Each structure stands twice: as structure tokens, then as C-alpha cells.
Amino acid sequence: MAKSKKEIISIQSVSKIYNLGETVVKALDNVSLSIYDNDYISIMGPSGSGKSTLMNIIGCLDVPTKGKYKFKDELISEMDDNQLANIRNEKIGFVFQTFNLLPKLNAMQNVEVPLIYSSLGRKERIERAEEALHIVGLQDRMTHKPNELSGGQRQRVAIARALVNKPSIILADEPTGNLDSKSGNEILKFFAKLHKDGNTIIMVTHEESVAKLSKRRIDIFDGKIARDE
Amino acid sequence: MNRIINYLVDAIGGVLFYFGQTKLRTALTLMGITVGVSSIIAIMTVLETFEQSTESLVADMKTNIFYITKDNPVQVQFGNDAGWGKRKIPRITWDEYEQLKRNLTLVTNMAATTTEEPSDRTISVGKEELKSRLASFWGSDGDVLSVSKYDILDGRNIQDVDIENASRVAIVGYYIKEQLFPYSNPVGQNIEIDNIPFEIIALTEPKGELLGQNMDSMIGIPISTYLKYYGGKGWRGRPDLQLILEAESMDTLEDATDEAIGVFRAIRKIPPGEPNNFYIATNDQLMDTFGSFTSSIKIFVGLVAGISLIVAGIGIANIMLVSLTERIKEIGIRKALGARRVDIFLQFLIEAILISILGGIVGIILGLSFGNVVATFLEQNPVIPYEWVFYSLQICASMGIIFGLYPAIKASKLNPIDSMRYD
Numbered sequence: 001m002a003k004s005k006k007e008i009i010s011i012q013s014v015s016k017i018y019n020l021g022e023t024v025v026k027a028l029d030n031v032s033l034s035i036y037d038n039d040y041i042s043i044m045g046p047s048g049s050g051k052s053t054l055m056n057i058i059g060c061l062d063v064p065t066k067g068k069y070k071f072k073d074e075l076i077s078e079m080d081d082n083q084l085a086n087i088r089n090e091k092i093g094f095v096f097q098t099f100n101l102l103p104k105l106n107a108m109q110n111v112e113v114p115l116i117y118s119s120l121g122r123k124e125r126i127e128r129a130e131e132a133l134h135i136v137g138l139q140d141r142m143t144h145k146p147n148e149l150s151g152g153q154r155q156r157v158a159i160a161r162a163l164v165n166k167p168s169i170i171l172a173d174e175p176t177g178n179l180d181s182k183s184g185n186e187i188l189k190f191f192a193k194l195h196k197d198g199n200t201i202i203m204v205t206h207e208e209s210v211a212k213l214s215k216r217r218i219d220i221f222d223g224k225i226a227r228d229e
Numbered sequence: 230m231n232r233i234i235n236y237l238v239d240a241i242g243g244v245l246f247y248f249g250q251t252k253l254r255t256a257l258t259l260m261g262i263t264v265g266v267s268s269i270i271a272i273m274t275v276l277e278t279f280e281q282s283t284e285s286l287v288a289d290m291k292t293n294i295f296y297i298t299k300d301n302p303v304q305v306q307f308g309n310d311a312g313w314g315k316r317k318i319p320r321i322t323w324d325e326y327e328q329l330k331r332n333l334t335l336v337t338n339m340a341a342t343t344t345e346e347p348s349d350r351t352i353s354v355g356k357e358e359l360k361s362r363l364a365s366f367w368g369s370d371g372d373v374l375s376v377s378k379y380d381i382l383d384g385r386n387i388q389d390v391d392i393e394n395a396s397r398v399a400i401v402g403y404y405i406k407e408q409l410f411p412y413s414n415p416v417g418q419n420i421e422i423d424n425i426p427f428e429i430i431a432l433t434e435p436k437g438e439l440l441g442q443n444m445d446s447m448i449g450i451p452i453s454t455y456l457k458y459y460g461g462k463g464w465r466g467r468p469d470l471q472l473i474l475e476a477e478s479m480d481t482l483e484d485a486t487d488e489a490i491g492v493f494r495a496i497r498k499i500p501p502g503e504p505n506n507f508y509i510a511t512n513d514q515l516m517d518t519f520g521s522f523t524s525s526i527k528i529f530v531g532l533v534a535g536i537s538l539i540v541a542g543i544g545i546a547n548i549m550l551v552s553l554t555e556r557i558k559e560i561g562i563r564k565a566l567g568a569r570r571v572d573i574f575l576q577f578l579i580e581a582i583l584i585s586i587l588g589g590i591v592g593i594i595l596g597l598s599f600g601n602v603v604a605t606f607l608e609q610n611p612v613i614p615y616e617w618v619f620y621s622l623q624i625c626a627s628m629g630i631i632f633g634l635y636p637a638i639k640a641s642k643l644n645p646i647d648s649m650r651y652d
């Protein structure tokens with residue numbers, strides 16, 4: 001269906017193998033996958049099937065043991081630590097299940113963190129962080145520390161942080177896993193809006209109802225793609 | 230450039246936050262640096278004030294003067310001089326003084342002084358006794374007042390006739406007046422030293438304390454009187470005299486000292502090849518000795534400070550490692566958001582440097598305060614040893630770098646996925 005769209009991610013025969021002495025864990029087993037511009041994908045699968053492993057590789061937090069990973073025209077699977085850090089900083093917005101905000105920084109400062117690593121000046125940083133917090137509707141919570149925010153608000157700060165560098169792709173590993181259903185739904189509505197605005201989103205979820213909101217669904221089983229439609 | 234400023238702002242914020250979170254631990258860590266730096270600064274401040282005052286002293290000192298003494302006149306050396314060892318060192322006696330006086334040709338002036346510091350003699354006026362120990366009791370046939378820089382407030386100095394006649398006349402310091410003559414002028418009145426009455430002929434101006442000694446708790450009398458009344462039986466052989474000799478000029482100083490050494494060795498019948506069993510020193514040499522004294526103190530302080538700084542440094546490394554384990558998750562998050570190795574490395578290193586410099590600044594402030602309190606106490610002018618302030622900051626910064634390096638490298642190498650999972 002999406003063949004007419006531009007391919008931004010190409011994963012070819014990627015495996016991630018953990019060698020734990022006696023046992024060898026194939027967290028990802030020869031996975032191939034293409035992701036297109038403005039995709040909205042949910043990844044489902046049982047616990048331990050390799051969803052997070054795949055997300056981490058797509059998000060350049062990890063490198064595959066085998067196989068090729070191309071992001072636009074860059075060969076991620078051959079990059080070193082620093083190059084990966086730059087890609088994460090500029091091209092990828094990550095939203096985690098546990099929010100992963102820095103507890104000592106307020107909402108504003110948390111959103112600024114990625115900008116610090118892209119060498120932006122203070123003024124521009126503040127402008128863009130404000131803008132991002134505006135998008136997630138937290139303009140009146142900018143100076144609040146994470147422990148002064150609700151779970152849903154924290155996740156929205158995390159989304160603002162993921163958006164702030166205008167990434168090519170937004171990755172969310174069980175973004176609603178730690179939220180009650182009301183806050184979870186707000187977040188999902190939010191992703192739908194981001195998708196409508198042209199963003200590319202990949203989301204891991206355990207819930208059918210959540211997966212239904214996306215446009216494309218990938219099921220993973222035992223490190224392999226079992227279904228992609 | 231922007232990045233560096235960001236790091237700095239971030240690091241300062243981080244350090245301040247961290248201090249707030251772990252006040253006690255940070256304070257303890259900082260204490261090591263603070264003690265190290267403040268001891269350097271305090272000692273250097275005191276030494277500097279000393280150097281300043283001895284420099285002005287040297288400017289006043291006659292350069293054509295030399296001394297013969299039993300003990301090293303600058304009693305500040307650690308351990309024994311080579312060869313001085315276990316040999317018995319005879320006191321300088323009145324006989325030797327007189328023989329010297331007869332035989333020296335290049336010396337224009339000579340004086341002998343004997344000093345009890347402190348003195349256990351009973352000082353009384355009528356039934357009133359001086360309660361504290363007398364700090365200094367001396368007898369001399371020279372002008373001790375001008376050598377020791379006392380000014381006469383009222384009365385007259387000891388004169389030749391006093392020495393010739395062994396008169397019972399005494400010069401008293403201001404403390405004696407305060408204690409024993411609170412409501413009257415002591416000059417012209419009597420004072421008893423070990424129950425022997427003396428007429429007070431002079432009162433000196435208050436001088437305060439020097440090196441913890443009350444300079445005004447002082448009584449001086451003619452040396453002849455001293456020997457006659459306090460020298461004991463056979464006093465000619467007993468007291469320990471310090472001799473001050475004056476050459477005609479700087480040019481003849483060396484010859485005069487050579488002559489004095491030769492004559493004194495002859496008087497003491499020291500066989501050729503044996504070392505002197507007395508000290509002979511010119512003012513220049515005293516200054517040199519003082520200089521080597523201060524430099525040996527500096528070396529000593531350097532060692533002590535060095536050790537405490539190394540201990541402090543290990544403390545810094547430790548606090549940074551603790552900070553590292555506490556912040557593994559933070560590091561993971563930062564890396565996930567695009568921090569490169571160098572970013573994390575610099576964040577940690579700058580933090581370590583800031584911590585140690587902060588400890589250093591506290592140490593400098595404490596050291597300057599303490600050193601200058603001591604300096605004022607010793608009646609010296611306050612100073613700031615800028616050089617050492619600068620060195621201290623440098624040392625602190627290097628310590629931050631050296632001891633922050635390992636934690637910083639360790640932090641920079643953390644893997645983002647595992648670190649984010651860490652709790």
C-alpha cells in the first residue's frame with residue numbers, strides 16, 4: 001500500500017545474537033524490514049520476542065550482530081559510537097515506557113537536553129523547547145520537575161523532548177505501558193495527530209486496541225517477523 | 230564553542246545540585262582539599278610575613294657584625310649538623326671572652342650577653358611578686374636595647390660605669406611596670422631579683438608579643454652585675470655567653486672572622502684538623518640560615534600538603550565514582566538523546582575540576598585568614614601570597630583532572646541501553 005512512499009529505513013537480514021556462554025540468544029533472527037515516510041507502525045509480540053531489541057537497533061541505540069541497516073542513505077550498521085550518537089540526536093526521537101526524564105531538571109530543561117548535544121545556543125534552545133512543550137500542551141508546566149507532574153504529563157514532556165530536534169522518525173517502546181488508560185489514550189491521540197502532521201512513528205504495544213490505531217502492524221515472534229500488514 | 234559553554238553551565242548546575250543532594254559527603258571530600266590547600270596557604274602567608282620582616286631587619290642590620298655562640302644562633306635546623314654529633318660543646322665563658330678581647334686586632338667592638346629565656350628568678354617589689362615567669366632576663370656589656378630594638382620610654386640605658394662597678398641597676402619592660410608598678414613610674418624605684426635589690430634605671434616602650442613570647446616581660450642588667458650576683462661560685466667558668474663582635478667594615482669582616490676563629494681555637498686548644506666546637510656566624514650567614522630554614526619549612530609543608538592533597542584526590546576520584554554509579558541512568562538517557570563519549574567525558578571532568586577548585590577556594594580563604602591571624606598575632610603585616618594562591622588553584626585544577634580522569638573515562642564508555650535500564 002505504501003509502495004509509492006519514500007523509504008527512509010531499510011533493514012536487511014538483521015540478526016542480534018547474545019552469546020551468554022552456554023546459551024546463545026537470537027533476540028533478532030534474520031529480520032528484514034522497510035519503513036517509509038509517514039508510516040505509523042505498531043509492533044506487537046509476546047514478551048521476550050525481540051520488540052525492544054528491534055526498536056533499539058532502529059533507534060541506533062544498538063548495532064546488529066549481522067545484517068545491514070540503512071537510514072536514508074547512511075549505513076548505520078557500520079557506524080561507530082559517536083556517529084550513532086549524532087544520528088540519535090538529529091534524526092531520532094525516542095519515547096520510553098518509563099519516560100526516562102532527568103529527575104533534577106525541570107520540564108523545560110529536560111526538553112532542552114538533545115539540543116545541548118546539537119550545539120545550539122541558549123536562546124534558540126529555549127525557543128525550541130518552549131515550542132515543543134507547547135505542542136504537547138504543557139506550556140504552563142515548564143518549570144515543573146518530573147516528580148511534580150502526573151504520569152501522562154511526564155510522558156508528554158518525553159514526547160516534547162523526542163520532537164524538539166525535529167526528527168525524521170519517532171520511536172516509542174510501550175509509551176502507554178506505565179499509564180492509566182485515560183492518560184494512555186491522550187498519548188495515543190497525540191501520536192495520531194503527530195502522524196497526521198507528517199511524522200513517521202513506530203510504536204511497540206501489547207494492546208490490540210492500541211495497535212488498531214496505527215496504519216501498519218508488525219508481529220514479532222521469537223526474533224522473527226511473523227506478520228506485517 | 231557553544232557546546233563547551235553548555236557543558237560549563239550544565240556542569241556548574243550539576244555540581245551545585247549535587248552538593249545540595251549530598252552535603253555531608255561532599256563537605257567531607259572537600260575537606261581533604263581544603264585542609265591541604267589551607268595549610269599551604271597559611272604557612273606560606275606566615276613565612277611571607279616573616280620574610281618581609283626579616284628583609285626589613287636585614288636592611289637595618291649592620292653587615293660588619295658577627296657572632297660567636299655555643300649553639301647555632303638560628304636554632305631552627307632539623308636534626309644535628311654534620312660532625313656536631315655527640316661531641317660535648319663547651320659553654321663560652323667569661324675567661325674566654327676576656328682572652329679574645331685581649332688578642333683580637335681586627336675587631337673594633339665586642340660585647341657579651343647572657344640570657345635566661347625564660348627565667349625562674351623571683352621578681353618582687355616589697356611583698357608584691359611577679360606572678361608569671363619572667364620571659365627574658367639578660368646581662369650584657371653591650372647595647373642590647375638597640376640590638377633588640379627596644380625604645381626607652383623613660384630613664385637611661387646601662388652605661389660603662391654600671392658595667393665597671395657591677396652596679397645593681399636594671400632596665401625593665403612595660404609588662405613589669407603593669408604588674409608591679411600599676412600606679413607609678415618605676416624609674417628610680419627598687420625591684421628585687423631573687424631578693425637582691427636593684428634600682429630601676431629605665432622603662433622600655435611596650436613591644437607586645439613576638440613568636441608567642443611576651444617581649445615586655447623583660448629585665449636587663451649589666452653583665453658584670455649578672456655574673457657577680459647570679460653567676461654562682463666560680464662563675465667565670467660557668468655562664469653561657471653569646472659574643473657579638475664588630476669588624477671595622479665589611480671589607481675587613483672576613484679577615485676579622487678568620488682571626489676570631491683562629492684565636493678562639495687557640496684559646497680552646499683545638500688541634501688542627503678538628504672542627505670548631507663553637508658557632509661563628511655573620512649576619513649574612515644568619516640570613517642564609519634563616520633562608521634555608523624557611524625553605525626547609527616550605528619543603529616540609531609541601532610534603533604534608535602533597536600527602537593531604539593526594540588523599541583528597543582519592544576522595545575526589547571516589548566521589549566521582551559514587552556520583553557515576555548514582556547517575557548511570559542519567560548517563561544512559563543523555564547518551565540515548567545524542568550525547569557522545571566526549572560530551573559525557575567532559576561533563577564528568579569539568580565537574581571534578583569544579584569540585585576540587587571549590588575545595589581549593591575554600592582552602593585558600595581559610596588559609597589566608599588563618600595565616601594572617603597568626604601573622605597579626607606575631608606582629609607582622611598581613612600579606613597575600615599571590616603566587617601560592619595561583620599555584621593552589623593550579624594544583625586543584627590538575628587534581629580534578631588527574632583524579633576525575635578515570636571516572637570520566639568510565640562514564641563516557643557506558644552503553645546507553647544497559648545504563649538506561651540500571652536502577
Ligand SMILES: Nc1ncnc2c1ncn2[C@@H]1O[C@H](COP(=O)(O)OP(=O)(O)OP(=O)(O)O)[C@@H](O)[C@H]1O
Pocket residue numbers: 018020025026027045046047048049050051052053054
Ligand atoms: N543484553 C542482553 N543480553 C542477553 N540477552 C538479552 C539482552 N537484551 C535482551 N536479551 C534477550 O533478547 C530477547 C529479546 O528481548 P527484548 O527486550 O527485545 O524483548 P521484548 O520483545 O521487548 O520483550 P518485552 O515485551 O518483555 O519488553 C530476550 O530473550 C532477552 O532475554
Ligand SMILES: [Mg+2]
Pocket residue numbers: 051052053173
Ligand atoms: Mg521490550
